[in-house]
Amino acid sequence: MKLLITRGKTMQRKWFYRLLLSYMPVFVFVVLLLCMAFYYRWSEETKERIQNTNDVFAEHVMNVMDSSFLTIENYIVQQLLTDETIKNYYNTEGLTEPFIAYQITQRLNELKTLFPFAGDVYLYKPSIQEVITDNAMFKLDQFADRSFVEAAFKDGLGSKWTSERNYNQFIGEARPVQVVSLAKLFPITSAIPNGVVVINIQVGSVQSMLQSIKASATDSISLIGTDGQSFFDEPSRANSGQSSEWGKSSVISPYTGWKLEVKVPPFERASVMASFLEAWMLPALGLMLLGLLFLTYMTHRNYKPIEEIMIRIDRYTLKRSLSIGKKTAHDEFHFISSALDNLVENSHQYEKRYLEDLSIRKKYWFYELLDGQFSLSPDEWRQEAEQLKLPETFASALVMIVEMDNYQDFRNTYSVRDQQLFKFVIHGVMQEIAQGQQVTIWLEWKEADQLVAILYADPEKAAASIEYIAEAVKSWVSSNLQFTTSVYVGTEAHDAEDIGHSYQDALRAGEYRTIHGYNHVYFAREVQPSAGSDLYLHLQAAKSLAKTIRAAEPSWLTGLEAMFAEMRSEQLQRDKVLDVMQCLFNELDKMLQEIPEDADGRNLAKLSSAAMTDLTTLDLVDEMQSALTRCLAELVDSLGAWQQTQDYHHLIEEVKTFLHGNFGNPDLSLQYLSDRFELSTRMLSRVFKAETGERFVDYLIRIRLDEAKRLLVDTSDSVQSIAEQAGYMQVISFIRAFKKREELTPGEYRKLNQRS
Numbered sequence: 001m002k003l004l005i006t007r008g009k010t011m012q013r014k015w016f017y018r019l020l021l022s023y024m025p026v027f028v029f030v031v032l033l034l035c036m037a038f039y040y041r042w043s044e045e046t047k048e049r050i051q052n053t054n055d056v057f058a059e060h061v062m063n064v065m066d067s068s069f070l071t072i073e074n075y076i077v078q079q080l081l082t083d084e085t086i087k088n089y090y091n092t093e094g095l096t097e098p099f100i101a102y103q104i105t106q107r108l109n110e111l112k113t114l115f116p117f118a119g120d121v122y123l124y125k126p127s128i129q130e131v132i133t134d135n136a137m138f139k140l141d142q143f144a145d146r147s148f149v150e151a152a153f154k155d156g157l158g159s160k161w162t163s164e165r166n167y168n169q170f171i172g173e174a175r176p177v178q179v180v181s182l183a184k185l186f187p188i189t190s191a192i193p194n195g196v197v198v199i200n201i202q203v204g205s206v207q208s209m210l211q212s213i214k215a216s217a218t219d220s221i222s223l224i225g226t227d228g229q230s231f232f233d234e235p236s237r238a239n240s241g242q243s244s245e246w247g248k249s250s251v252i253s254p255y256t257g258w259k260l261e262v263k264v265p266p267f268e269r270a271s272v273m274a275s276f277l278e279a280w281m282l283p284a285l286g287l288m289l290l291g292l293l294f295l296t297y298m299t300h301r302n303y304k305p306i307e308e309i310m311i312r313i314d315r316y317t318l319k320r321s322l323s324i325g326k327k328t329a330h331d332e333f334h335f336i337s338s339a340l341d342n343l344v345e346n347s348h349q350y351e352k353r354y355l356e357d358l359s360i361r362k363k364y365w366f367y368e369l370l371d372g373q374f375s376l377s378p379d380e381w382r383q384e385a386e387q388l389k390l391p392e393t394f395a396s397a398l399v400m401i402v403e404m405d406n407y408q409d410f411r412n413t414y415s416v417r418d419q420q421l422f423k424f425v426i427h428g429v430m431q432e433i434a435q436g437q438q439v440t441i442w443l444e445w446k447e448a449d450q451l452v453a454i455l456y457a458d459p460e461k462a463a464a465s466i467e468y469i470a471e472a473v474k475s476w477v478s479s480n481l482q483f484t485t486s487v488y489v490g491t492e493a494h495d496a497e498d499i500g501h502s503y504q505d506a507l508r509a510g511e512y513r514t515i516h517g518y519n520h521v522y523f524a525r526e527v528q529p530s531a532g533s534d535l536y537l538h539l540q541a542a543k544s545l546a547k548t549i550r551a552a553e554p555s556w557l558t559g560l561e562a563m564f565a566e567m568r569s570e571q572l573q574r575d576k577v578l579d580v581m582q583c584l585f586n587e588l589d590k591m592l593q594e595i596p597e598d599a600d601g602r603n604l605a606k607l608s609s610a611a612m613t614d615l616t617t618l619d620l621v622d623e624m625q626s627a628l629t630r631c632l633a634e635l636v637d638s639l640g641a642w643q644q645t646q647d648y649h650h651l652i653e654e655v656k657t658f659l660h661g662n663f664g665n666p667d668l669s670l671q672y673l674s675d676r677f678e679l680s681t682r683m684l685s686r687v688f689k690a691e692t693g694e695r696f697v698d699y700l701i702r703i704r705l706d707e708a709k710r711l712l713v714d715t716s717d718s719v720q721s722i723a724e725q726a727g728y729m730q731v732i733s734f735i736r737a738f739k740k741r742e743e744l745t746p747g748e749y750r751k752l753n754q755r756s
Helices: 002-082 086-091 096-111 144-154 205-219 267-325 332-371 377-390 407-413 416-436 462-480 496-508 535-550 556-569 574-594 600-605 608-615 621-644 650-661 669-678 681-694 696-714 719-725 731-744 746-755
Strands: 117-124 130-132 137-139 166-167 179-187 195-202 219-226 228-236 248-252 258-263 397-404 438-447 452-458 485-489 519-522
Touching: 002 086, 002 096, 002 137, 002 179, 002 195, 002 205, 002 248, 002 258, 002 267, 086 096, 086 117, 096 117, 096 130, 117 144, 130 377, 144 179, 144 195, 166 621, 179 205, 195 205, 205 219, 205 228, 228 397, 228 519, 248 650, 267 669, 332 377, 332 496, 397 407, 397 462, 407 650, 416 438, 416 452, 416 462, 438 535, 452 462, 462 485, 485 496, 485 600, 485 669, 496 519, 535 574, 535 696, 535 731, 556 574, 556 621, 574 608, 574 621, 650 681, 650 696, 669 696, 681 696, 696 719, 696 731, 696 746, 719 731, 731 746
Parallel strands: 485 519
Antiparallel strands: 117 130, 117 195, 130 137, 166 179, 179 195, 219 228, 219 258, 248 258, 397 452, 397 485, 438 452
16 A cells, blocks of 8 residues: 555656646747747837937938028028128129228128138129139139139039038148038029129038037938038947948938938947846746746646546556556556547447437438328427437428439449449539528438439428429539439428328329430429320220231331320320330230241240330330330331242232222122132131231221221211211211220210310
8 A cells, every 4th residue: 555655646746747847848938939029029119219210310410401501591692682792792893992802801701600600602703703702802813713613603503502522712722621512693683693602611510510419319420412422421330340221311401412321329229128128027037937836836736637547547557467466567648548549439339320320210211201101299200300400390391303314224334333422422412402502401312223302491482492403403413424314303292291292293203204205304293194195095006006017017117106106195104105015015926826936027026025024124215116116127027028938928918909999998898809819718818817917807997997097087077978988888887896996986086186
């Protein structure tokens, strides 16, 4: 026991430290990352504020300079407009008197004392080539600044201050003064100048002002003239070898055109980091320490459940080792992993069994609904539907069947795996289309080739939604797959019992695929069976056709086409069409029994059962007609070939031709033909029956009544007239023979067929 307690405490400390150290580095890293991000953001904002302040300061310095130079210019302009001494000097012709020159010199000295910067002013009078400065009066050729003043008068230097230039009054002075100048033509208001007034400001005074500004408020400052040459440039003391765009502000004067560049002092840039450390580092460290303490406390508190689990795992492992008498490896993760794997596996097995049971139950109730044997009460179904995720109640529902066309070819073309894949695709597509129309759908593959769906739709939108779904499914399959489908839509159901009726209606609608073909949508409400359909008439037509085939008459193909056309017009269902064809084969079997065993026609007749079996695998009437035509054509050709071998074949052909041309003769009889063709009645009857498969009397009645039926439908002649045309002298005999063969009187036959 002591061993267990000691080992448990050791495991407790071990796993606690593991858990704590798992989060601690992440916490410290995240905090440091946040501090760095905060510092970066804070420093960027601080630098932006310093940059903005420096921009404002540079603009202020440039404004001060512009204001000073503008003041000088305005003051000089004012004096030129108001000072009588200067005005008289320019307006007077001739040489200037010494006293007047002295007065002007004194006036110019007074003017320059009022300048904000050190400088001077001189006047140039071109008419007498004379220059008066604040010191003396010069002839132009003796004045050191002659080139500038001449250029100012001739070319017009404009109203801009010049860049830095050399200036001397006396020729031969050793050190010229660096000045910036402004030349104003006189008079100012006249288009024709009389002279020039030149204002010179010493660059040194401007540099002194900028030097004082740089010493107190900037790291570096430079002033660049309009010619791009710098006449004041004081580089950074702290970082003279490097350049940085941050902290530098440039302003171009709109007045002088000069460019001023000012850079933030070094202590401003260094103070960004210093102020951050002073303002935020200690609080950040304090918060980090509090976070570490809180993390330790919460880890210790939340570790309790883990500690209990680890102790139990350790005890279980130790007890197991003691029970088997062998020390086993102690691996908590392996134990937990095994336990979780077993738990997940059991959960998956349970979920799988539950889903399988759910799928079986869902399919069972689906079949019960379709078969009309739904036995649950509303409350029981409500509970079942909740588990199956189906509508508990519905206002409108119907059954839709999607049947794969020509399923036999589908099976022969694709493997079983591909067939299942295609069925899965159709299932998914139909479900997706229904969901797109917001229609709840419940669908299952009820037969190998039939996907049956129950659709629950809003009664107001049911018709449009159902039609869209049916057409969309049919179109999608035909466009994207290598086969087609036909869709049968049942009638609307309002309760669970009606769903079975809707399913039966959908199946009945599908029976008309035999007539109308593949890749169509059949609605039960639209394809109702014809009220005038009578299978007996079609069976009689099949018997009559069998006689024509037995006689190998060329008209058999026309009779076959007419029989199928009649079945199509009455929309005869597939099983009834097969009944008619079975009747045809039965009649042929009976008629061909009289043919010798070794005849080709007899051998083909034996294949009628196999041909009938092949026909039952076909879905469409057109396919049945094509297959039956090929089969019967071979039979007729064989019978015709057999007839050619008979001794009396040509004679019987003449008799048949005579009968078809003279069946209206009421005296036509076997004796009549015996006399005409010089053959005994007994022999004629026997060879006629052997050749055509019919007795002479039956053959004559058939062709007479076939003509009578044609006249009844195509003309409006009276029954008596038609009887006479068909070879009956007594109308009563005609009616009796007609009703015996057609089960209808001539009048009833006319009404029925003309109405159709």
